Amino acid sequence: MDLGKMTINILKLLLILYASSCLLLYFFQNYLFFFPRSTPTANRDRLKDAAITIKSGGLKLRGWLNAKENPQAPLIIYYGGNAEEVSHTVLASDQLKKASVLAINYRGYGDSEGKPSIPLLVQDAIEIFNQMVDKKGIAPNNIILMGRSLGSGIAVQVAGRRQVMAVILITPFDSLEHIAKHHYPIFPVRLLLRHKLDSLALAAKIDRPVLVLMAENDQIAPDRYSRNLIKNWLGLVTEFTIPATDHNNISDTQEYWRRIDDFIGKQIRQRSM
DSSP: OOHHHHHHHHHHHHHHHHHHHHHHHHHSTHHHHOOOOOOOHHHHHHTGGGEEEEEETTEEEEEEEEOOSOTTSOEEEEEOOTTOOTHHHHHHGGGOSSOEEEEEOOTTSTTOOSOOOHHHHHHHHHHHHHHHHHTTOOOGGGEEEEEETHHHHHHHHHHTTSOOSEEEEESOOSBHHHHHHHHOTTSOHHHHOSSOOBSHHHHTTOOSOEEEEEETTOSSSOHHHHHHHHTTOSSOEEEEEETTOOTTTGGGSHHHHHHHHHHHHHHHHHHHO
């Protein structure tokens, strides 16, 4: 067999496989970004009195409002990760002493209708914020945006469009493009990425205080992407790395909730000065 011809045929096959992979990444990338989860029946039952439905884009989005008795308590609007069903976070948020928590499942997650995409999640987040202000009468400067992983990008998009009290970012990244390049280094990510989520582009325009919590052993969103975002943030930055944690278990520690509660308390004190 002609060695040169065999080499050419192998290269042609590899090129076809590479091109096919690029096409799959382009057309099916939502399946790589989003991993919808159902709401556990036990969680739904435990939270039934806190259930809330918000309409956005003709769809019903369902979640929960864990409200404090103090009407002056800040409201945290929480945005979850790409594989997170938020009822777990609502239940865990009982550990917060100083703020109410609103968490609405993304489209297609939990009992929320529709299918997720980045532009639609941003659209929904803005609509949820607007309804809290316009229908619930909550002052924008009494709202704290809190996003985890993918949700950090959603939180930054809202903070760039609305005036808020503060922002909390958990295992954040500077841009979806950088994270995609990290995980798929052999592909032309910039050309293949259909929807951008660029927190870095807004960071220098957001003058609100931000708390950034990073995991010591984060392999999904390594802290260099968090730090690139931090160094460009216009407002006052408070940052902590939670030891012996990774991207998925950072919220399982007491320090995680204590740092958040301390940050909220600081914002309340500064507001009253």
